[in-house]
Amino acid sequence: MQLPLFPLDIYLLPNGICKLRIYEQRYIRLVKLATTNHHGFGLCMKIDDTLCHFGTRAIITDFDPLPDGFISITIKGVEMFLINNHWQDSDHLYIGDTSPVPNWHSKGINFIDQSISDNLQQLFQQHPDHARYYPEPKFDDITWVCQRWLEILPLEVNQKQWFMSRNDCSAALSFLHTVISNNANLK
Structure with missing residues (x-):
């Protein structure tokens, strides 16, 4: 195209x-x-x-x-x-x-991934100007959650390109667990 x-x-x-x-x-x-x-x-x-x-x-x-x-x-x-x-x-x-x-397929949230979604919900509550773009957020879809995290995290262009080259959200999810766990431990 x-x-x-x-x-x-x-x-x-x-x-x-x-x-x-x-x-x-x-x-x-x-x-x-x-x-x-x-x-x-x-x-x-x-x-x-x-x-x-x-x-x-x-x-x-x-x-x-x-x-x-x-x-x-x-x-x-x-x-x-x-x-x-x-x-x-x-x-x-x-x-x-x-x-x-191909777009990453939608996937429900597993119990182990719930903190990734919960943290994004908290971020949306803290930044209503950004949240207003999503009147119907899909916090129960781990693919949607991972994509929103990747959009807002300050990553290098080559990191962003690498995530785009993946077939699904698995690599992003693994990365987010590391980032969010490390930040939770810093509090």
Whole structure:
């Protein structure tokens, strides 16, 4: 699938939601393309000046013109993808030839994983501005919980890319148990 690409330092996974402020002409064009192609656009990261291999296809769920002439969009991650090839148009908008990567399957919470979900719920309570993006959170789905944790933790780009290359949430869950256990022991 050919997608317009938006390289940002934002890590968004399937079912993740965030807001973006759009002001550059090339990204205004990206918004137009994303709303007319019905596939959305690709959100991807960069290391130095190089696009990373994995990204997330996002759709625009809300659109607001801003008083300064810019626009605000709310986006939702749909599926991960692999960039096979990319190029830049004359206005420097990246376009990529992408292949979908299977989404991690939903999985119920095991007793041993409940603390991962409980800690995310506490974080959402402490940050209602972030929680409002998720009016129907899925704290009973360990895959959804792991993806939200990965989006908000301060990880290096190569770590984020590695998690995206996994077939399921197992590696993320193992990592989160280590991180949350270590932080619980520090209290």
